[in-house]
Amino acid sequence: MKTIACPTCKQDVQWDMNRLQKLEERWVMVCEKCGDPFFSVIEEEKEMILAGIRLTEEYVPDIIHAYHSEDVKNLPSRVGFGVIKKSNSED
Numbered sequence: 001m002k003t004i005a006c007p008t009c010k011q012d013v014q015w016d017m018n019r020l021q022k023l024e025e026r027w028v029m030v031c032e033k034c035g036d037p038f039f040s041v042i043e044e045e046k047e048m049i050l051a052g053i054r055l056t057e058e059y060v061p062d063i064i065h066a067y068h069s070e071d072v073k074n075l076p077s078r079v080g081f082g083v084i085k086k087s088n089s090e091d
Ligand SMILES: [Zn+2]
Pocket: 006, 007, 008, 009, 010, 011, 031, 032, 033, 034, 035, 036
């Protein structure tokens, strides 16, 4: 969970997508200090954001784990080329 500064009252507020509230046609995150809706999305955007969060939570830990379980020292850290003396297109 992240903490951000409310654009209205400048106080620290929790950034939590689970705290989105339905306000008419939009989903808003309301500052717990001043009540200002500092974040607002439409239904489709909310679904996209939540889907993105789910994907990140599902797949990124695996990628990080996979990377750490790999012996990265044995992976090539750079790719070298020899000198090209003559290219085939010049024949
Ligand atoms: Zn505020």
